Amino acid sequence: MNKRDGLQPLPDSTEQKIFDAAHEIFTQKGMDGTKMQEIADLAGINKALLHYYYRTKEKLFEAVAKAVIDKAVPVIRQLFEGEQPLQEKIRYFIDFYISLISRNPFIPLFIISEINKHPDRFFEAMFPQDMPRPEIFFKQVQIEIAERRIRPVSPKHLMVNIISLCVFPFIGKPMMRLVLGMGTGEMRVFMEERKAEVTSFVLAALRP
Amino acid sequence: MNKRDGLQPLPDSTEQKIFDAAHEIFTQKGMDGTKMQEIADLAGINKALLHYYYRTKEKLFEAVAKAVIDKAVPVIRQLFEGEQPLQEKIRYFIDFYISLISRNPFIPLFIISEINKHPDRFFEAMFPQDMPRPEIFFKQVQIEIAERRIRPVSPKHLMVNIISLCVFPFIGKPMMRLVLGMGTGEMRVFMEERKAEVTSFVLAALRP
DNA sequence: CAAAGATTTAACCACTTGGTTGAAAAAAAT
DNA sequence: ATTTTTTTCAACCAAGTGGTTAAATCTTTG
Numbered sequence: 001m002n003k004r005d006g007l008q009p010l011p012d013s014t015e016q017k018i019f020d021a022a023h024e025i026f027t028q029k030g031m032d033g034t035k036m037q038e039i040a041d042l043a044g045i046n047k048a049l050l051h052y053y054y055r056t057k058e059k060l061f062e063a064v065a066k067a068v069i070d071k072a073v074p075v076i077r078q079l080f081e082g083e084q085p086l087q088e089k090i091r092y093f094i095d096f097y098i099s100l101i102s103r104n105p106f107i108p109l110f111i112i113s114e115i116n117k118h119p120d121r122f123f124e125a126m127f128p129q130d131m132p133r134p135e136i137f138f139k140q141v142q143i144e145i146a147e148r149r150i151r152p153v154s155p156k157h158l159m160v161n162i163i164s165l166c167v168f169p170f171i172g173k174p175m176m177r178l179v180l181g182m183g184t185g186e187m188r189v190f191m192e193e194r195k196a197e198v199t200s201f202v203l204a205a206l207r208p
Numbered sequence: 209m210n211k212r213d214g215l216q217p218l219p220d221s222t223e224q225k226i227f228d229a230a231h232e233i234f235t236q237k238g239m240d241g242t243k244m245q246e247i248a249d250l251a252g253i254n255k256a257l258l259h260y261y262y263r264t265k266e267k268l269f270e271a272v273a274k275a276v277i278d279k280a281v282p283v284i285r286q287l288f289e290g291e292q293p294l295q296e297k298i299r300y301f302i303d304f305y306i307s308l309i310s311r312n313p314f315i316p317l318f319i320i321s322e323i324n325k326h327p328d329r330f331f332e333a334m335f336p337q338d339m340p341r342p343e344i345f346f347k348q349v350q351i352e353i354a355e356r357r358i359r360p361v362s363p364k365h366l367m368v369n370i371i372s373l374c375v376f377p378f379i380g381k382p383m384m385r386l387v388l389g390m391g392t393g394e395m396r397v398f399m400e401e402r403k404a405e406v407t408s409f410v411l412a413a414l415r416p
Numbered sequence: 417c418a419a420a421g422a423t424t425t426a427a428c429c430a431c432t433t434g435g436t437t438g439a440a441a442a443a444a445a446t
Numbered sequence: 447a448t449t450t451t452t453t454t455c456a457a458c459c460a461a462g463t464g465g466t467t468a469a470a471t472c473t474t475t476g
Contacts, residue, residue, distance in 0.1 A: 014452080032240050033325060036434065049453060051435065113321055115382045117241060123386075131387060151412060156388060156398070157405040164376035169368055171379065174323045178331075179339060180364060190364070197365040204359060205413035222422080244464065257423060259465065 015053050017043045019063060022054075026064045027106040030113050031057075058121075065114065065125040068107055075100060077132040079162070086140045086150075090162065090202060095195045097166045102191055108167045134159060150206040158206075165198045223261050225251045227271060230262075234272045235314040238321050239265075266329075273322065273333040276315055283308060285340040287370075294348045294358075298370065298410060303403050305374045310399055316375050342367060358414040366414075373406045 021043035025034045036057055040047045054060035079093040101108060114122045134156075141155040169176065169191065177187060229251035233242050244265055248255045262268035287301045309316060322330045342364075349363040377384065377399065385395060 029325065035432090046454060047435085048437090048455080052452080055435090057434065109320065109324060112317065112379055112383065116317060117237065119382060134387065153409065154401070154405055157402060157409070160377055160384065160402075161373055161406070161409055163380070164372045165369055167380070168372035168376040171320055172371070172375070174327060175320065176368065179342065193362070194365060194368075197362055198369070201361065201365070201369055201413045204415070205409045207412070207415070243462090254424060255465085256425080256467090260422080263465090265464065 014043075014045065014049070018045070018050060018053055018060070019067075022060050023064050023067065026061060027068065027104075027110040030110065030117075031061050032117070062121075062125050065122060068110060069126050069129060071100075071104070072107060072111065073129050073132065079159075080132040080134045080137050083136070086137075086144050087203065087206075089137075089140075091199055094162065094166055094199050094202070098191065098195050098198070101167065101170050102188075105170050105173070109171050112171070144206075148208055151208050153206065161205075162202060165194075165202065169194060222251075222253065222257070226253070226258060226261055226268070227275075230268050231272050231275065234269060235276065235312075235318045238318065238325070239269050240325070270329075270333050273330060276318065277334050277337060279308075279312070280315060280319065281337050281340065287367075288340040288342045288345050291344070294345075294352055295411065295414075297345075297348075299407055302370065302374055302407050302410070306399065306403050306406070309375065309378050310396075313378050313381070317379050320379070352414075356416055359416050361414065369413075370410060373402075373410065377402060 018039065021039045022034075025038055025042060036047055036050055039060070040050050043050075050060075054063065075093070075097055078096075079089065082089050084092070111122075137159060138155040141150070141153070141158060144150045145152050173187065176182070180190075182190060226247065229247045230242075233246055233250060244255055244258055247268070248258045251258075258268075262271065283301070283305055286304075287297065290297050292300070319330075345367060346363040349358070349361070349366060352358045353360050381395065384390070388398075390398060
């Protein structure tokens with residue numbers, strides 16, 4: 001039996017190879033769409049060894065889900081709870097978030113799909129992460145409005161707008177590629193452009 | 209054997225009941241996550257009769273996919289190819305599109321998930337719909353910019369922005385509900401608010 | 417009524433899939 | 447060197463699922 005149960009797998013270990021393979025396939029195909037055999041193949045081992053390290057599919061999936069959440073949550077928390085000036089925070093968030101998703105383009109759809117199919121299982125995986133609280137962001141927006149530095153907008157909707165503009169293009173990428181007739185390379189350029197484009201779009205919408 | 213193969217099922221017919229059940233479950237759980245037995249149960253019939261009307265799961269799924277596409281495409285086409293003045297078209301699209309998705313909240317995630325998992329199968333189902341062509345929209349934006357009626361923006365990004373703002377909130381609904389702490393009723397109000405909020409947001413961002 | 421079609425029932429098949437087992441071999445640790 | 451751990455191999459099991467079949471019954475329609 002594996003000695004380091006529950007801990008972070010060591011790099012280059014078999015456990016790590018399994019985890020990496022599972023991460024890649026789970027995030028692309030989701031829990032239901034993934035077969036244990038696929039993971040074993042990608043990891044270059046056999047099924048028996050898979051269960052030797054991670055007893056069940058659920059446990060392996062949970063490990064991956066936790067890792068994904070742990071990467072995504074801090075950035076959101078920064079937007080919600082950060083103390084920098086609003087405009088600066090928005091600039092920073094858009095740039096950073098689009099970069100993050102560019103590096104892990106399957107994560108948004110993974111999170112959303114899994115929440116939709118098994119909310120309970122997923123939210124369990126989120127513990128003990130406490131949800132980011134958006135109150136600070138809301139208050140900042142209200143102050144900016146009161147001091148006439150931005151146009152009056154609903155803080156909640158502004159928040160949803162910013163996140164939508166960053167995340168959705170990645171989720172809808174295959175559809176967009178078809179409609180806009182873009183190849184993989186053009187797509188990467190397009191996503192890179194979006195950092196500036198979304199930033200100026202949001203800030204322009206906020207002008208008093 | 210069923211006499212009216214390939215045609216639109218008659219209302220109140222068993223075929224229609226099957227189709228409706230399949231539509232509901234497929235759009236919520238996707239092809240892989242749906243069991244034929246579930247569909248039979250919801251339709252109030254048995255599995256044998258299911259296969260009596262739709263020979264295979266694939267065929268039934270394809271019928272549903274086609275119907276979904278046929279409902280979504282025309283609205284997009286309107287935005288891309290309509291000849292009304294740009295601002296008016298944007299207003300109209302946002303209002304109409306959010307209403308449409310409110311009535312069928314599972315459709316966006318359904319389309320996106322299926323495209324991601326089986327692009328080939330899905331695009332096959334899209335025939336013979338020809339893709340909406342965005343050239344007219346692009347030209348309109350360029351003209352408005354040239355005549356200084358809107359701020360200079362990338363037409364492609366503007367298009368993606370508008371669609372993102374309409375669609376994403378529905379896809380990310382479960383997550384948003386959690387973060388913003390909203391119940392089902394509040395959520396419906398929020399989506400209704402978005403029509404005005406998104407419209408003014410986009411138009412504000414376009415001010416010269 | 418008689419024929420054709422619609423529907424049920426229940427058993428059944430083939431296949432996939434998550435998971436197990438037990439023995440043997442390879443590698444690592446003592 | 448020997449004990450422990452890791453890894454392979456191959457067969458296997460149980461459950462679930464898509465799909466079939468054949469007979470029986472109900473419904474519609476000529």
